[in-house]
Amino acid sequence: MTFYAKSETKETIREHTDRLLYNLELLKTSYGHKLVHFDERMWELLHLAVEYHDVGKANTVFQNKIRHAIRENIFETDCDVDVPHNYLSVGMIPFSSLNLTKEESRLLIHAVGYHHERDKLPDKEMIRHVFETDIKNQLNKISEHMKLPMTEKLSYRFVDRLLKRYTIHDGEQFWKYVLLKGILHRLDHAASAHIPVEMDIHKSVGLSVNRYMERQGFKKNELQQFAEANQKKNVIAIAQTGMGKTEAALLWIGDDKAFFTLPLRVSINAIYERIREKMKYDAVGLLHSTSVHYLAEKGEENWEVVKQQSQQLSMKLLMTTIDQILKFPFYYRGFEKELATMANAKIVIDEIQAYDPKIAAMLIKALEMIHQVGGQFMIMTATLPTLYLDELKKRNIIAETDHAFGEFIDVRQHRHRIQLHCREITDGIKDMITFAQTSQVLVIVNTVRRAIELYKELSENEQNISVYLLHSQFTQEDRQRLERRIKEFNDNKEKGIWITTQLVEASIDIDFDYLFTEMSTLDSLFQRLGRCYRKRILNSEKCNVHIFTENISGIPNVYNEHLVNESIKLLQPYHGQILDERAKVEMVKQLYERKRLIGTTFLQEFEAALDMFDNLDPYGMNKKEAQQKLRDIQNIQVMPRRIYDQIVDMFDTYTACRNFKERLRLRMEIEGKTVSVNRFVAEKYVSERLPKPFDYIYIIDVQYDFDREQLRGKGILLDTPLSTFY
Incomplete structure (x- = not known):
């Protein structure tokens, strides 16, 4: 008798299980040695979990659903209850003949029973009903189909054991369970997607980087040599901008599977492209909230394959954001898959100081x-807050024997001489215009509102100086135009x-050439300095960085006032002086010492978040809820009314379209006309949602100012409702 597992491919349960077994062997032979907590007994338990994970699908209610979908005759049955197959699978395992310890039985019960996470907990009476009215009579047929022994004596005590879930208080057994269940998730998902659980096992990004550097005639600097020499250790590397940190991280990865995370999608895209095109390494994937759009827009012919392999974490190297792979501290239902993947991999966290204290x-x-x-x-970071380093040591995450720490700072090359102005940034307009007549001037402020104010004033200059504005409140497609334009402007x-x-x-x-900036916290400020004389040495007595310290915008909503004030104090001795790279690193260390942070909201948020993660009950939320907690859920996607009116016919075209790639192109075009804005600021102007499936986007009745020919404008104007213009 045939028992189906999938309707899309008419795949039988046995065929699907064999796909998992193939992937199990692939994982074991490729990275089994990396799984330090996985002994031979654990591999045996995993093999059992794979063999029995889907046998519950043989129940007639499930089979009839598939048979209806594939238009085959359905079976008659006295069973009228639909119970999730993962719970039923546990009841068919012949525990009495497996010679398992009590703890091994529990591991197997929970790995199989929760290989799908359900909102509905197992109900003993419903499970009993399905077994007594349906499965009991089919056990021999199921055994024959699966080529496996099934339980000879039905018992429902496993339901009581399932209801008592593992927690972190189970100690070593909890981590065994995480690995067993997490790897089963990976095998199952890869088999269902018909892709290998691990791709390109023998391709080495370290080798590709070495070849790339040889072709370019580059010699490895101290940072890169340090990273390559410490491939078997955890590494903390503090290095200034321009030191080749990306190459260093890839050399540390070497032959291993790895995940490379950065705070910004734009940076991730750029490094992904560089690795593929310049380093000629094709075993790299891309995973973030808009990665499909980026891949399709770049003309990646196999973007669907890259997307699928990236989502399944199969790629040898994956460029990604932390919300995709590092949200497992929330212990959401199904967190084990991402965490178990980390057990045979390396992860790079670039610029940790760029995240807020809760993240x-x-x-x-x-x-x-x-x-x-x-x-x-x-x-890998330009500056590392002392608070974070102290916490890593306190939790024994880094120890002398298994980690390497290095600082790589070139104090011989000076790039910045700073001038502090006890005025607000608008008082620097005259100097900005003067310098801009012969040079390139970058102005960075803390809020969109202040940026627009400056743009209005500077655009009216009598010298006819070119003035551009770039911030987050342009539509996605217009922002991309501006980002391309600023690079072109700079290069030319x-x-x-x-x-x-x-x-x-x-x-x-x-x-x-020159930077005019509002004061911010030092870590942010030093990132800004990296956009001025980024690749040059300063051979002048003239200050090329001007910092304004009065009437600063964005306090306290963007930057903590105490930290900004402390940052100003630390900068004072460098007024009119060269600010070298060593001084930057030391100042950030001082700024983020615990004693300097006592009483600040920064420290309170950091400690409160740590306490929450340390005391979370596992399985309290689902994956989507964890993702929302990580992302800025105060923001919503909006489309200005004027733009919506111009493209209203596009929604009917999308609905009528049956070509997948054309639908994706239309969707990308529609989403490209949206802006992410603060929910509370925008809600009074929001009028309605877009039609499904775009109902997460709101129409907003405010002015949108942008000239695509001139690439000039102010973007979305949240304080200027449309009624002002009518």
């Missing part, structure tokens, strides 16, 4: 969990002024 706390907890399952990590050495927000701190590779 940084989650990252530290994630590193603790990765350390627990035997994974490796590298923290055009003269003029660009006004921006902290958007450019780490996401855009530019090198301006």
Whole structure:
């Protein structure tokens, strides 16, 4: 008799199970040696879990659903209850003949019973009903189909054991369960997607980097040599901008499977492209909230394959954001898959200081969990807050024997001489215009509102200086146009002024002659300095960085006032002086010492988040809820009314379209016309949602200002409702 597992492919349960077994052997032979907590007995338990994980699908209610979908005759049955197959599978395992310890039985029960996470907990009476009215009579047929022994005596005590879930209080057994269940998830998902659980096992990104550097005639610097020499250790590397940190991280990864995380999608896209095109390494995937759009837009012919392999974490190297793979400290239902993947991989966390204190706390907890399952990590950053380093030591995440720490700072090359102005940034307009007549001037402020104010004033200059504005409140497609334009402007050495927000701190590779900036916290400020004289040495007595310290925008909503004030104090001795790279690193260390942070909201948020993660009950939320907690859920996607009116026919075209790739193109075009804005600021202007499936996008009745020919404008104007213009 045939028992189906999938309707899409008419795949039988046995065929699907064999796919898992193939992937199990692939994982074991490729990375089994990396799974330090997986002994031979654990591999045997995993094999059993694979063999029995889907046998519950043989129940007639499930089979009839598939047979209806594939238009085959359905079976008659006295069973009228639909119970999730994963619970039923446990009841068919012949525990009495498997010679398992009590704890091994529990591991197997829970791995199989929860290989799908359900909102509905197992109900003993419903399970009993299905077994007595249906499965009991089919056990021999199921055994024959699966070529496996089935239970000879029906017992429902396993339901009581299922209801008592593992928690972190189970100690070592909890981590065994995480690995067993997490790997089963991986095998199952890869088999269902018909892809290998691990791709390109023998391809080495370290080898590709070495060949790339040889072709370019580059010699490895101290940082890169340090990273390559410490491939078997956890690494913390503090290095200034321009030291080749990306190459260093890839050399540390070497032959291993790895995940490379950065705070900004733009930066991730750029490094992904560089690895593929310049380093000629094709075993790299891309995974973030808009990665499909990026891949399709770039003309990646196999974007669907890259997407699927990336989502299944099969790629040898995956460029990604932390919300995709490091949210397991929330212990959401199904978290084990991502965490178990870390057990045979390395992870790079680039620029940890760029995250807010709550996210940084989650990252530290994630590193603790990765350390627990035997994974490796590298923290690579220009500046590392002392608070974070102290917490890593306190939790024994880093120890003398298994980690390497290095600082790589070139104090011989000076790039910045700073001038502090006890005025607000608008008082610098005259100097901005003067410098812009012969140079490239970058202006960075803390809020979109302040950026627009400056743009209005500077645009009216009598010298006819070119002035551009770039911030987050343009539509996605217009923002991309502006990001391309600022690079082009910089590369062509055009003269003029660009006004921006902290958007450019780490996401855009530019090198301006002068920087005028509002004060922020030191870590953010030093990122801004990296956009001025980024690739040059300063051989002048003239200050190329001007910092304004009065009437600063964005306090306290963007930057903590206490930290900004402390940052100003630390900068004072450098007024009119060279600010070298060593001084930057030391100042950030001082700024984020615990004693300096006592009483601040920064420290309170950091400690409260750590305490929450340390005391979370597993399985309290689902994956989507964890993702929302990580992302800025105060923001919503909006489309200005004027733009909606121009493309209203596109929604009917999308609905009528049956071609998948054309639908994707239309969807990308529609989403490209949206802006992410603060929910509370925008809600009074929001009028309605877009039609499904775009009902997560709101129409907003405010002015949108942008000239696509001139690439000039102010973006979405949340304080200017449309009625003002009618």
